[in-house]
Amino acid sequence: MTIVAKFGGSSLANAERIIQACDIIQSSHERSCIVVSAPGAQYPGDIKVTDALGMLVNAMRDRDEQGVKTARAFVQQRFEAIVDDLNIDFDLQTHLRVIREACERNGCSAKDWIISRGEWLNAQIVAKKLGYTFIDAEDFICLNGNQRWNPEYTKAAWRNLDLPRERIVVPGYYGRDNVEQTRTFKRGGSDITGAIMAVLLDAQKYENWTDVDGVLVADPRITQNPLCIPEITYLELRELAYMGARVLNPESLIPELRQKGITVHVRNTFNPDTPGTKIVPEATEDRIPGSVVGIAGRKGFSSIDIYSYLMQEQVGFVGTATAKLAVHDISIDHVPTGIDMLSLVIASDQLDGKADQIQRALQQSNDPDSMVITNDLALICVVGSAMANNPGVLMRAAKAFADADVNIELVSQARGEKSMVFGIKEDDYERAVTSIYAEFFE
Numbered sequence: 001m002t003i004v005a006k007f008g009g010s011s012l013a014n015a016e017r018i019i020q021a022c023d024i025i026q027s028s029h030e031r032s033c034i035v036v037s038a039p040g041a042q043y044p045g046d047i048k049v050t051d052a053l054g055m056l057v058n059a060m061r062d063r064d065e066q067g068v069k070t071a072r073a074f075v076q077q078r079f080e081a082i083v084d085d086l087n088i089d090f091d092l093q094t095h096l097r098v099i100r101e102a103c104e105r106n107g108c109s110a111k112d113w114i115i116s117r118g119e120w121l122n123a124q125i126v127a128k129k130l131g132y133t134f135i136d137a138e139d140f141i142c143l144n145g146n147q148r149w150n151p152e153y154t155k156a157a158w159r160n161l162d163l164p165r166e167r168i169v170v171p172g173y174y175g176r177d178n179v180e181q182t183r184t185f186k187r188g189g190s191d192i193t194g195a196i197m198a199v200l201l202d203a204q205k206y207e208n209w210t211d212v213d214g215v216l217v218a219d220p221r222i223t224q225n226p227l228c229i230p231e232i233t234y235l236e237l238r239e240l241a242y243m244g245a246r247v248l249n250p251e252s253l254i255p256e257l258r259q260k261g262i263t264v265h266v267r268n269t270f271n272p273d274t275p276g277t278k279i280v281p282e283a284t285e286d287r288i289p290g291s292v293v294g295i296a297g298r299k300g301f302s303s304i305d306i307y308s309y310l311m312q313e314q315v316g317f318v319g320t321a322t323a324k325l326a327v328h329d330i331s332i333d334h335v336p337t338g339i340d341m342l343s344l345v346i347a348s349d350q351l352d353g354k355a356d357q358i359q360r361a362l363q364q365s366n367d368p369d370s371m372v373i374t375n376d377l378a379l380i381c382v383v384g385s386a387m388a389n390n391p392g393v394l395m396r397a398a399k400a401f402a403d404a405d406v407n408i409e410l411v412s413q414a415r416g417e418k419s420m421v422f423g424i425k426e427d428d429y430e431r432a433v434t435s436i437y438a439e440f441f442e
């Protein structure tokens, strides 16, 4: 079995943690490709190397000499401490000189190159410690102009690369664009690099080592010590991630992973004996019928409620209204309807400064009897594909809302039954999540 193992910044924040990660890597010869982030925070409030490099770029842009010195010294000291404590034969000073000279030559125009040097250095250090081969991501990972992965170019470049495919360390977060300039993904992009390597190497598993036990059933800021999800499908996770659950970068669940049937396994570097969360193409375990895998939610939604007598008989009413919002570049999350009423549920920030204009436009296009915009809504999403074809899940959720004395303002569920979405008042949000959690998980 081939495993691609990606270690996040907190898992590699200092020498002690790098040693811990190397122990994990070396405990299985199947972990043959390692993807690394730059050293992250060692404790709450500590500065990540990537952030320090960002400060360096900003200081260069502002011609703030003191800022340049401070940021440069910070990065240098972090890496010096790592190399000293690992006791490896690594010529850090030459690498640092390469960075310094490039900064002097190119200034902040080489922004992405500078910001990605944390991964570049850390990958070489980890490779040295493990005795693996360092392969630079910009030799084959290709990005489009919009910081997105370009699969065709990357696959072609990878095929042409005459380098080992095993026992390799690849820096995360960056690659090159079509004019050979270094380009980064968005922040947290090393997760994407890990996924790309799993696809390129036809790995069976992509392990994502981080500092939490896995994907949690609910938001730990609201629910105390929520359970960890043992297994979740790609589609279920997308639903949870969209509504706010964050562990992996959502963009890292690239379609190729699913097509190739690769399992993503989220694991805790600091607690390697816990089972973690497996993200799988199809549910493998026998789920209890009607079971829910997780709940997520967000505040900050608005509902544009359009009332029109005999709306259901007017062909194109919904289409006309949604097309109007599209013209104003507003994306719609849910469209619950009644016989004479249509609600367009959207993220509220899209209405900033535009609410009157939108209302006027809808008035003109749909000529409704009345229209109101309700703000301060929260959406709660209850996710679990095992609820398909199983009566009673909606009833249990509704009961949980009633138990918490929370009024459900709207409900939305597509026929696939992977998730149910409830709209409630923002003020009720925490109470509602707690009650739903108790109903399904306690």
Ligand code: ASP
Residues within 6 Å of the ligand: 008, 009, 037, 038, 048, 050, 051, 118, 172, 173, 186, 187, 188, 189, 190, 191
């Ligand atoms: N180091 C980068 C960041 O902090 C990329 C990553 O770690 O995924 O966002």
